[in-house]
Amino acid sequence: MTTALIAGQGALPCIIVDELSAAGEPFVVAALQGFEPELPGQPVEVFRIERLVPFLDRLADLGVTRVCLAGAVRRPKLEPEFFDPRTATLVPRLLAAMQPGDDATLRTVIAIFEEHGFAVVGAHELAPGLLAPAGVPTRATPPKDGAEANLGEATVADMGRTDTGQACVISGGVVLAREGEAGTDAMLAGLAPHAPRRGILFKAPKPTQDRRADLPVIGPGTARNAAAAGLAGIVIEAGGVMVLDLPGVIETLDDAGMFLWVRPPGGGA
Template sequence: MTDGMLVESGALALVAGSGDLPRLIAEDRRRQGLPLLVVRFEGVHAPWADGMDVLDLPFEKPGRLFKAMKARGCDRVCFAGGMTRPRLDPLRFDLKALGLAVKALALLKKGDDAMLRGFASIFESEGYRMVAAQDLLEGMLAPEGVFGAVQPSDQDREDAARAAAIVAAMGAVDVGQAAVVCDGICLGVEAIAGTDALLEEVARLPEGLRHGDAGGVLLKGPKPGQDWRMDLPAIGPETVRRAALAGLAGICVEAGAVLVLGREETVRAADEAGLFLWGRPSAAEAPLDPDAAAPAPPPTEAPSA
């Protein structure tokens, strides 16, 4: 299920990272009077959760986490927002962490998608169901087509296609969800530091590296085979601001596969900055649903005589 609402049963444990997404989820649940436990791991800056039911704890205390989730009646977990990979201190491990140590330490050396799948499997082994942010908030996924006042040029569309190919190639090895292309030249790709760092890098590039009149396009899209329940790429007003500072012509996202945080504000920011926002028809795979049946294979043509 994508961009649809889930049937509620028990409480939700929201593992909050940085950015607006976890705040939007928490505020929506508070408006609806739905039970929520906000989990803030050590080092996460989420002051918006002050006054809510919050569990603050280090990564090394999963036993305490699972005990609190059980006490609150949680049956589902949502990972939302950016999170820095922790440096685990074995001296702080509780008994549960000791049992998970070999798996957890190995996961921290993997790409983001593989790492998050692994941590999700830990929650699932405890009996919790992982849910996606887009299944908790309606209308979060980017629509297809231009959803601002500015139209991309033919060159912008070519640059977006080139960037999409780059992101797909990076995604195949679980690295990054974004690239910037200008006049066919790749100006930068997203790595562990994220999209903001990519745009800051592009903003610092020497002027002579850009050819022609194109300003460049930021494209964001999920990795091939990515688990859509976690770490789906997102844009928001801050993305627009940084893209404008980098001198880009606009932002392209894979339609139906990228979250738009605060859509009205994002569109307004893009229009004011003279940037286009374009939901490119997505070639991404359908979101992972463990309960869904496998799709039928495509028909094959009969050999010619």
Template sequence: MPGTPEANRTAIIAGSGGLAAEVAAGLDAPIVAALEGFAPDGIAAETFRLERLIPFLDGLMDRGVTRVVFAGAVRRPALDPEAFDPLTARLVPRIAMAMRQGDDAALRELIAIFEDAGLAVAGLREVAPQLLPASGILAGRVTAADDADASRAAEVVATLGALDIGQGAVVAGGLTLAVETLPGTAAMLEFTAQSRSGRGGVLWKAPKPGQDLRIDLPAIGPDTIDQVAAAKLNGIAWRAGHAVLLDRERTMAAAEAAGLFLWSRPDD
């Protein structure tokens, strides 16, 4: 019938960066929506406010959306108490309690809200598995010292990640130079670049232990290559199948040009 919404559509809840565009390229006419202030790169997106989340979710379902996927970086937005609609306002205590428990709890609560509204939440491993490299060396050469540093960094991230601290660490010569905290990977690498005089070491990226893998997977892209090169590291390693490689060909070429390795590392 004319005017009937297309059924079983997918909506991409986009954040900043290029991930949403890469996910959209593999889907059939998805709706792309971004939280106000976090527009994605390379693709147009309608915007919504967290203070009006329930009307936004109802609108998605009215347009035939049955599944959503989160793609891109988002930081906690500033909320306007006067902008809440009555239905979304009822969620404030629930969201506030989760946010006090840390980022993981807040993200899990966000997923639960979408599911309670009747929307299935899919992960990138289901929707865009091509963006998550299997195990292998994609650029450069990995030495035994790099392997040891990657193992040590993986231990650091697993230990700190269990405390909901971050998804990355920098290790060189067995010494932990930096760990990822709330400011993110770029801030960690900038600190590394400014605080060392030597060369070598590895950036490790992996999800936190017990993290819901449908949201907030680590991502590596061309910008990461520039930052790692500036920090004078040897390369980047990540848990195979658990990190997104953005703009794959460009990122691999940039790594080769910078003399860095890219290693999708199997679990020990």
């Protein structure tokens, strides 16, 4: 079984490459033009959405049977002059999917891969260690009432209904910020520092999203940015958010006197 890693930007593709290499599994790396990953020495098959069907044929010729989408990619601008005849038949479908938001777009892309005979798997299925176990691994602990986490969960659920984001900042019972297209780090950077150690970053998947793509991610950079914004901690949904370099995240938060709560949906055990 050969896996095609459709890699975007950020640290996640490198982790998946390491996992596949360690397992001795054959794989190829591909990337959407303009969003090539930083994988020094790793050959990358670059493709355009406008020539998606020939690209799928190329994967089949390479013996690929399984596909994983991992890494940050923004919706590209489509250039009509580059469409081949077969991909052109998908244009109405692609355009319709790109209107609502990222989740609708990814659902359509996943469906197209499956219609061409490829199994689609999530990054967390190839690297299950990216999903941190439920609990509080930091020295600092969250408030016992969980009120801010409850509001964060409700806010992300509401955002998910309009396919607009996977994270928010809550402080004092108020939603200070909602994640937009620019992402979590941009949302945090846009916050002026508040009273020290107040508020949380809450991050979770959209309620109905296909978890094989665009599962939320945090890493040490997220922890540093949350600290710079004056937050008390980070709350993520257990089983729904990947953590890049969990030890590094814990160390960063411990140094800042902040907590990480890997919280089951609904706050249950």
